[in-house]
Amino acid sequence: MAQSVILHLESVSKQFSRTATPALQNVSLTLHQGDILGLLGPSGCGKTTLLRIIAGFEQSQSGIITINGQVVAAVDNWVPPEKRNIGMVFQDYALFPHLTVAKNIAFGLHNSGKNSGTQINQMVTDALELVGLSGMESRYPHELSGGQQQRVALARALAPSPTLVLLDEPLSNLDVQVRIRLRQELRDILKSASASGIFVTHDQEEAMAISDQVAVMRAGCVEQFGTPEGIYTQPASRFVAEFVTQANFLLAHRREQAWETEVGAFELTDNNLFRGEVASLDEFDRVELMIRQEDLILKPDNQGAMIIRDRQFLGRELRYCLRTESGQELIARTTPQVALPIGIKVKVSVGEDCLRVFPSTSGENYPKSSKQVVCQDSIVR
């Protein structure tokens, strides 16, 4: 059965002042019931603004927002936040310090005026069970760890069964270990409540781990929208490739049938082209090769073009920092079984299927006919 649409944004734009660069430009996207959407992008790209506009804390200049079939923002219609049936979770938890856990969760339930005392007690009990904090009803926020406080904030957001839960960098105040554990828990909790959610993050691993869909944002636009796997394996632009996969990029020049780089020659076909608007490699004399860190194969070789400048042991893998003669650095990640020593020369190779080609962004040799990926209307469904 097809999932119903829970949120639809059509060409939403926001400019904070007439002279400012737009914070959002023609953002369109659709979220289905039960799905978790991660808004991912660098600082200042508009993630929080988009979340606040969906919540109703900010108004957009143009565009239409529909939540569960009801238009909540349009030119002639604006529904205030308290009538949008949205739950919010903030980075700093925003719990009332003078209220117990139970009273923090019950706060919004009293406000609606729809529930009896017995119903509220049951809703609090259910919400605490959902987030794994049963028995902590009487504690105060300062008697809880950061992770527990964030779970209370999540319980408070979920207790009224909102149509949509919005989470603004919910894990970024927590230390790394708690953060990694809680991101799995967060997903499990949202899924077991069948909640639809949008969360903001600038951490690509976090976005991949929690989300069913990811919107990669850049300068107020959604540059790519898709599943975590789709975005990782088929980045739609060099920006997405760099931001999401943290891949290496190497300049390559055409030399007869092969493409020469500083670390060796590669055979390329049109199949290696990125999924953009460029149809054929014949259009180029020079391109950029994207090579993911995990796809580089290293072989000790005195004639090799790269030197191992550093090596880090990361438990499940080794991270090598490699340097070419000209000083360009590439990062490689390998299994920890065979550790190569720092200072030796290596030859690098890459499986043909793993290479992706982007038009060179330097401008030189850039074909007049082809278009760079520009962010004018980021309609994504």
Ligand code: ATP
């Ligand atoms: P971060 O990850 O750093 O929180 P972000 O992607 O969430 O960044 P936003 O906070 O949405 O980015 O900001 C987008 C742009 O809008 C920025 O240029 C920011 O300076 C601007 N901006 C945000 N809020 C306001 C405001 N209230 N008044 C004026 N400009 C604002």
